[in-house]
Amino acid sequence: MASPTDSAHTADRLLDAYSGLLIDGGERAATLDAVAARAGVSKGGLLYHFGSKDALAQGVIDRLATLVDEDVAAMAADPEGPVAFFIRTSTETGTAFDAAYNATVALAQSGDTSATAAIADTRARWHAALMPEVNDADAASALIFMSDGLYLASANPEAYPAVNRGSASDFADRMLSVARRLTAH
Numbered sequence: 001m002a003s004p005t006d007s008a009h010t011a012d013r014l015l016d017a018y019s020g021l022l023i024d025g026g027e028r029a030a031t032l033d034a035v036a037a038r039a040g041v042s043k044g045g046l047l048y049h050f051g052s053k054d055a056l057a058q059g060v061i062d063r064l065a066t067l068v069d070e071d072v073a074a075m076a077a078d079p080e081g082p083v084a085f086f087i088r089t090s091t092e093t094g095t096a097f098d099a100a101y102n103a104t105v106a107l108a109q110s111g112d113t114s115a116t117a118a119i120a121d122t123r124a125r126w127h128a129a130l131m132p133e134v135n136d137a138d139a140a141s142a143l144i145f146m147s148d149g150l151y152l153a154s155a156n157p158e159a160y161p162a163v164n165r166g167s168a169s170d171f172a173d174r175m176l177s178v179a180r181r182l183t184a185h
Contacts, residue, residue, distance in 0.1 A: 011049045013039045015063055018056045019103035027110035030056075057107050061118045064100040068122050071097060075129045082129050083143060083183065087176045090150035091169060134183040143179055150175055 017038035021030035032053060036046040050056045071089075078085035092098065101122070107115035123144060130140040150172060153160035 010039075010041060010045065011059070014041060014046055014049055014056070015059050016099070019060055019099045022060070022103040022106035023099065026106055027112075032056075057112055057115065060100060060103045060107065061114055064097075064104045064118055064122065067097045067100050068125055072125050072129045075126075081133045083133050083179055084176055086126065086130060086143065086147060087150065087179055088169065088172045090147035091154040091172045093151070093155045136183065139183045142182065146175060146179060 014035060018030055018035045021034055021038060030053075032043060032046060035056065036043045039046070046056075050059055075082035075085045101119075104115045104118050108119050126144055126147075127137070127140045130143055131137070134140050134143065153171070
């Protein structure tokens, strides 16, 4: 009999596989058979952990919610403040957060209203986490849009020459300097 740890590990592998398929090919590519094959699990094993494709989607959304909780807590705890944490981590690609967010975006693009709500909730929580430092709703929104651009540039540096003038973290530091000037009181 599988232990609870083995079961959780298998569920995580299934969510990783489903997320990867969503990111690589969209919702249509993320069939139950493809998820099971990518995770190295039988289709019956997949259905044991997630009884349907909707349950897999909910698993990805729940994973994002957990990672958002961690992200917002880290923003609040960062010694340089939430803006510095938010801008610097906007250049991180390939993380668990990145995969969960992008998979949820892929679900939202396919019309999943729960995923659309999860993305809206994520952005609202970032906005709320930025507010104590910037104390300006429009400035907090501008920082979120800056973050979107930083992420896109970091994920596609060849398309954004400004990033190539140093590392992604150098670029984030330059943009943090701009953000601080824009949100100075």
